[in-house]
Amino acid sequence: GHRHCTAKARLYGHGVTTSYGEMCYHDNSLVSASLEALIQHLVPTVDYYPDRSYVFTFLLSSRLFLPPYELMTRVCHLCVEQQRSGDALLDKIRFREVAPKLVQLLTEWTETFPYDFRDERMMRCLKDMTHHVARGDEYSWRAMQQMTQRLIKRLSALGQYEEAVAALNAAAMERPASLKSKQASAQRNDVLSLCDDPFVLAQQLTHIELDRLSFIGPEEFIQTFAMKDPLENHKGFFRKRKTSNLEAYVSWFNRLSYLVATEICMPMKKKHRARIIEFFIDVAQECFNIGNFNSLMAIITGMNMSPVARLKKTWNKVNTDKFEILEHQMDPSSNFSNYRTALRGANQRSETAHSSQEKIVIPFFSLLIKDIYFLNEGCASRLPNGHINFEKLWELAKQVSEFLVWRQVVCPFDRDRRILQYLVTTPIFTEDELHLASYESEGPENNMEKDSRRSLRSSLLHRENRT
Numbered sequence: 001g002h003r004h005c006t007a008k009a010r011l012y013g014h015g016v017t018t019s020y021g022e023m024c025y026h027d028n029s030l031v032s033a034s035l036e037a038l039i040q041h042l043v044p045t046v047d048y049y050p051d052r053s054y055v056f057t058f059l060l061s062s063r064l065f066l067p068p069y070e071l072m073t074r075v076c077h078l079c080v081e082q083q084r085s086g087d088a089l090l091d092k093i094r095f096r097e098v099a100p101k102l103v104q105l106l107t108e109w110t111e112t113f114p115y116d117f118r119d120e121r122m123m124r125c126l127k128d129m130t131h132h133v134a135r136g137d138e139y140s141w142r143a144m145q146q147m148t149q150r151l152i153k154r155l156s157a158l159g160q161y162e163e164a165v166a167a168l169n170a171a172a173m174e175r176p177a178s179l180k181s182k183q184a185s186a187q188r189n190d191v192l193s194l195c196d197d198p199f200v201l202a203q204q205l206t207h208i209e210l211d212r213l214s215f216i217g218p219e220e221f222i223q224t225f226a227m228k229d230p231l232e233n234h235k236g237f238f239r240k241r242k243t244s245n246l247e248a249y250v251s252w253f254n255r256l257s258y259l260v261a262t263e264i265c266m267p268m269k270k271k272h273r274a275r276i277i278e279f280f281i282d283v284a285q286e287c288f289n290i291g292n293f294n295s296l297m298a299i300i301t302g303m304n305m306s307p308v309a310r311l312k313k314t315w316n317k318v319n320t321d322k323f324e325i326l327e328h329q330m331d332p333s334s335n336f337s338n339y340r341t342a343l344r345g346a347n348q349r350s351e352t353a354h355s356s357q358e359k360i361v362i363p364f365f366s367l368l369i370k371d372i373y374f375l376n377e378g379c380a381s382r383l384p385n386g387h388i389n390f391e392k393l394w395e396l397a398k399q400v401s402e403f404l405v406w407r408q409v410v411c412p413f414d415r416d417r418r419i420l421q422y423l424v425t426t427p428i429f430t431e432d433e434l435h436l437a438s439y440e441s442e443g444p445e446n447n448m449e450k451d452s453r454r455s456l457r458s459s460l461l462h463r464e465n466r467t
Helices: 007-012 035-042 052-064 068-081 088-112 114-118 120-136 138-173 198-214 219-223 244-265 270-290 293-303 312-316 321-329 333-351 365-378 390-407 417-425 431-441 447-466
Strands: 017-020 023-026 029-033
Touching: 023 035, 029 035, 029 390, 035 052, 035 068, 052 068, 052 088, 052 219, 052 390, 068 088, 068 114, 068 120, 088 114, 088 120, 088 138, 114 120, 114 138, 114 219, 120 138, 138 244, 138 417, 198 244, 198 270, 198 293, 198 390, 198 417, 219 244, 219 365, 219 390, 244 270, 244 293, 244 365, 244 417, 244 431, 270 293, 270 312, 270 321, 293 321, 293 333, 321 333, 333 390, 365 390, 431 447
Parallel strands: none
Antiparallel strands: 017 023, 023 029
């Protein structure tokens, strides 16, 4: 079964454990509480406003226990109800005092988790609160108006981004005839004809990474394993899958790996293939220097795909010293400890940075998702007494808030439209096509490879005749 987080050992060691009603603290930090108490703890009053780190932590992970719109409805309801005294005039005065704090809470919510408001129920609740606040005071009402405008702007930017990504993916799926045979593919632009400066290519990759990173909502990490909303099935206006930007980012990584492999397997001449391998090793090195670990890992992954790795005659022409150093950096053994050390170094550089170039940290993304996944799987969300294990929520928030810092870096390099367009839309080989192109570059070495080539040829021919 689930083991509890490491909290236990500490709890019974030293330190002070105190409980206030339904909330349990250890050395002044909240370790567990009932869901009701946590919701109540989020509600501002005339003389109380929740701690900012609490607001982020609870808004982030509350979706493991109840959908955002339910939380918002309850918080707004509690906030209004608490001011009720039975005397209408007094109520109005008291609500006017708490209104700015409610507005502040909703502002933090809309700015950090805007995608929650793609749910029209959230938007309705926001509208209701705006009307409610309007009865209290002008200042808070205006703040609500501005907040809603910023939110709508952010959501429409998100909509445009999603459409753009869909259009780019569609363009990349259109497979021109030139990819079919290697001879014809000689006419296809290759990466070197477009850009032969590894530093410039690494900069353009960094643009794509930071663009895509900036649209991932922090809640998408948690949503991946959140409870399913029973109303998810009804197709409302804003109902999109709640982790789509995260998935789009993972598929960009896969695309880049396949693009690297395609570029290497495509050329007829061995010398040309070797030059492309050396070029990508240099690009990978530049990515490492920039702090773009995601592109770096995608390039290494592409070079280690079997259709590329088997090109022994090509690799013999390549000086692989640099590549081996980079591979060592990203070596998966002992849970990627080399990479984690490099990432810590990049983080320290980023914290003391003076220029936005020194601020760039782009993590190897699948590993970040895996870390958060294991953190969630590795310890129970609820304690045996039904309380929520808040220590786990602090840990989740720590991982995700690091991502928020990386996400907000503005890419300082010049954009090169042609290169960017090529990187995201140029057609790439499927796995079968890669193997076949690889055999056409360097023939099969043994019977197994011969059989493999034969069956690939017939299945690809079969497919082409169908289309």
